[in-house]
Amino acid sequence: MSTRSRQLLDEARAVIPGGVNSPVRAFAAVEGDPPFIARGEGPWIEDVDGNRYLDLVGSWGPLILGHAHPAVVEAVVEAARRGTSYGAPTEAEVRFAEELCAAHPALEMVRLCSSGTEATMHAIRLARGFTGRDAIVKLDGCYHGAHDAVLVAAGSGVATFARPGSPGIPEAVAGLTLTAPYNDLDAVARHLENHDVAAVILEPVAGNMGCVPPLAGYLSGLRALTREHGALLIIDEVMTGFRLARGGACERFGVEPDLVTLGKIVGGGLPLAAFGGRREVMERLSPAGPVYQAGTLSGNPLAVAAGRATLALLTPEVYARAEAIGERLDRAIRPEIERRGLSMNRVGSMFTIFFRPEAPRNFEEVKTCDLEAFGRFHRAALENGVYLPPSQFEAAFLPAILTDAQVDRIAAGLRAAFDALDRKG
Numbered sequence: 001m002s003t004r005s006r007q008l009l010d011e012a013r014a015v016i017p018g019g020v021n022s023p024v025r026a027f028a029a030v031e032g033d034p035p036f037i038a039r040g041e042g043p044w045i046e047d048v049d050g051n052r053y054l055d056l057v058g059s060w061g062p063l064i065l066g067h068a069h070p071a072v073v074e075a076v077v078e079a080a081r082r083g084t085s086y087g088a089p090t091e092a093e094v095r096f097a098e099e100l101c102a103a104h105p106a107l108e109m110v111r112l113c114s115s116g117t118e119a120t121m122h123a124i125r126l127a128r129g130f131t132g133r134d135a136i137v138k139l140d141g142c143y144h145g146a147h148d149a150v151l152v153a154a155g156s157g158v159a160t161f162a163r164p165g166s167p168g169i170p171e172a173v174a175g176l177t178l179t180a181p182y183n184d185l186d187a188v189a190r191h192l193e194n195h196d197v198a199a200v201i202l203e204p205v206a207g208n209m210g211c212v213p214p215l216a217g218y219l220s221g222l223r224a225l226t227r228e229h230g231a232l233l234i235i236d237e238v239m240t241g242f243r244l245a246r247g248g249a250c251e252r253f254g255v256e257p258d259l260v261t262l263g264k265i266v267g268g269g270l271p272l273a274a275f276g277g278r279r280e281v282m283e284r285l286s287p288a289g290p291v292y293q294a295g296t297l298s299g300n301p302l303a304v305a306a307g308r309a310t311l312a313l314l315t316p317e318v319y320a321r322a323e324a325i326g327e328r329l330d331r332a333i334r335p336e337i338e339r340r341g342l343s344m345n346r347v348g349s350m351f352t353i354f355f356r357p358e359a360p361r362n363f364e365e366v367k368t369c370d371l372e373a374f375g376r377f378h379r380a381a382l383e384n385g386v387y388l389p390p391s392q393f394e395a396a397f398l399p400a401i402l403t404d405a406q407v408d409r410i411a412a413g414l415r416a417a418f419d420a421l422d423r424k425g
């Protein structure tokens with residue numbers, strides 16, 4: 001089958017490694033070819049061949065208001081007319097920082113950067129600089145971006161130092177990252193007892209191994225343990241921030257970290273991220289303190305405009321609507337999922353259908369899913385107009401702007417995809 005997308009993929013592979021600028025976009029995990037996207041509007045995306053899909057990826061999380069929200073577009077255009085970048089401080093950054101600190105319970109001060117990768121990299125450096133310790137604890141299956149300290153293989157066992165997760169990461173660097181299974185407090189406690197740990201970093205609701213919520217008492221347990229051992233708690237809210245509540249998972253679960261990282265929604269679809277937290281820790285950051293951090297495009301006027309416009313629209317009604325949409329879809333598809341011996345985890349407007357009978361609690365359990373069946377399901381969903389993340393190890397996101405009719409259409413598309421599995425065996 002020769003489509004425009006297929007043609008573009010061939011052309012892309014000649015000049016971009018693998019044809020994509022970020023690996024999961026290649027659809028390798030579902031053995032398909034990615035549609036090349038021409039435009040997005042509201043909950044819809046349209047590919048270069050004219051196929052339209054209800055988009056449950058939302059640029060991997062940022063688009064809680066859907067594509068090309070008029071208020072966001074207008075804010076960006078208006079900002080661009082006054083210049084796209086100055087590399088100098090602006091009033092909008094101050095107002096944005098105030099708005100972020102007001103919105104998120106853990107933020108007393110905040111520093112802007114351009115990607116979630118940068119946010120966690122700098123938060124970890126800051127935690128190391130603040131505590132004077134080198135080791136960090138990271139949880140198997142949590143993703144914190146593509147830098148050396150956190151790109152460390154999962155599943156290497158509770159008591160061992162982790163191995164690098166990619167060629168090019170020195171053993172000496174990966175060796176400072178201790179790993180533990182998600183939802184296992186004892187494993188983290190052992191690391192804290194046996195090593196001088198600067199920080200424990202985690203996703204408060206994991207999204208990057210598929211949606212895996214924290215068990216009751218897990219987040220508060222990590223808070224108590226880190227406090228007891230003088231380590232900082234870094235809650236990576238790049239995915240959950242402004243998604244699970246205006247104050248993110250920290251508000252939703254009542255957890256009080258030392259540092260928080262934000263990204264995705266906070267930039268309204270433009271490259272923007274942030275890290276922040278306790279004043280005492282943040283004031284160690286350059287130029288107020290000695291821990292260096294910088295970025296040419298940090299606080300970029302276009303990104304700040306998109307972020308502020310987005311945050312201004314994220315009212316309590318929007319979060320109530322996001323919950324209602326999640327519940328509506330859940331009611332419509334869960335019986336079918338369970339009837340087929342599959343499972344689903346959902347927290348608000350993020351969810352994953354797992355191709356295993358019991359809802360997983362950690363990465364080891366996620367890895368037992370039937371990935372081949374997931375791949376077939378993913379392709380069938382696409383054929384039925386529903387654009388799901390192309391991997392079992394990713395969470396789907398429902399935009400808060402969906403109408404009930406659109407939610408029902410998604411449910412019908414997913415049910416049709418399950419039926420197609422039966423037909424294809």
Ligand SMILES: *Cc1c(COP(=O)(O)O)cnc(C)c1O
Pocket residue numbers: 114115116117118120143144145146203207208236237238239263264273
């Ligand atoms: C997406 C993500 C990151 C990385 O953000 P980028 O902007 O892709 O660098 C970090 N942490 C979490 C939890 C994420 O979901």
